[in-house]
Amino acid sequence: MSRIVVVGAGVAGLAAACALGRLGHRVLVLEKRQTPARVAKGEVLQPGSLAILRQWGVTELLDQAGALRLSTLVARAADGEPRMVLDYHRLPAEQPWLLAHDYPVILQALTDALPPSVEVRRGVVVREPLRAGDRITGVRCDDGDLPAALVVAADGVSSRLREAAGLSAPRQDYPHRLAAFELAEADVPPDFSAYVTDGGLRLHYPLPGRRVRLYVQIGPDELRGLDQDGLRRWADGVLAGCPGLAPLAGALHAGLAQRQLLPVGRALAASLVVPGLALAGDTGHLVHPMAAQGMNSAIADAHELAAVLRQGGSLAPEVVDHALRRYDRARRANLAHIGRTSHNAARMITTRSWLGARALAGTGGNDRIRHEVLHTMSGLGVRKLTLLDRLHQARLLPDPRARRLPDWVRTAAPAPAGEAAR
Incomplete structure (x- = not known):
């Protein structure tokens, strides 16, 4: 059986291993750390990610570990007064809430959900990719070469594999x-x-x-x-x-x-693939944490990569490389929009610009636009705002549809507070 090698055992790497292992592929995860670092990141999961993780059995494990359900995302004035409220109970999702837990707990839940065809090796340093012509065919470690039908680079912002493969993701701090x-x-x-x-x-x-x-x-x-x-x-x-x-x-x-x-910082690689190799998670893209999108985008990477490989039906080189090109087109378009949305949200909150203040007030006071932004941020699907929407959002033009809710919005009453806070 051909093997897939995933480099990095963070959320992106473990999610990729979970998704690809569930296709029946033999997957080897390599991680240089013996134990996960305890970092203050990747603690909030969006509904789009929860829908994916539920298929893998991860959300059940997180619930058992005491994860908290958060009902709203609120932008507030300094005194705590709400300026914009995104109500997750209005989403057309089976799990219409954010889920919060510690990063190591989320990593453990992903690890516990890995299929039997996945192996995780820790304490392994990957030095460089193996090549046959212009195609990546595996990785070189301190203890030898590991051939692979596909390499997934999920080794983080400073990815050695990304640079060695000739890919770049210029970072804007x-x-x-x-x-x-x-x-x-x-x-x-x-x-x-x-x-x-x-x-x-x-x-x-x-x-x-x-x-x-x-x-x-x-x-x-x-x-x-x-x-x-x-x-x-x-x-x-x-x-x-x-x-x-x-x-x-x-x-x-x-x-x-x-x-x-x-x-x-923020970044998006000019390409997420070369023949035989795909970038996932922070290796290929970064966003401001204000909008809680980084870890969720990594999970979406894994889901999309598995989807295109499933359609290909094999790990033959030409099939894999065709699937990778499809992965790149689909994910980069989505990530570019998510990146802009996250950046605009960050500017509204982190700067005291006149336009940012108007955009925050305009979004908070416009039912239609606020719910479209909520849908995009939740990971359930991108809802693009037009130039006219942007003018309405900044209150430069009045919006006659400001009180018109999108068709997808749930009109049922919100869940009881106790259920939301579970």
């Missing part, structure tokens, strides 16, 4: 970073809340065990060199500039030492 905090013994409503403040984005959502993930937008060197007293003063400034965070004040001060500083 945002002029800010995010400081991530895990707050213990804290409670917030069951939603994904982003605050617009003079100091930039403040974002939080609950995690199991009465924990809260809090992100604070900072300048590149804002926290550099601060001692304990300096950090306390910094936290006081954050709270003063965002009164809506007042209920988290004690937890923030207690959690200042346990912080992660995250660079923020």
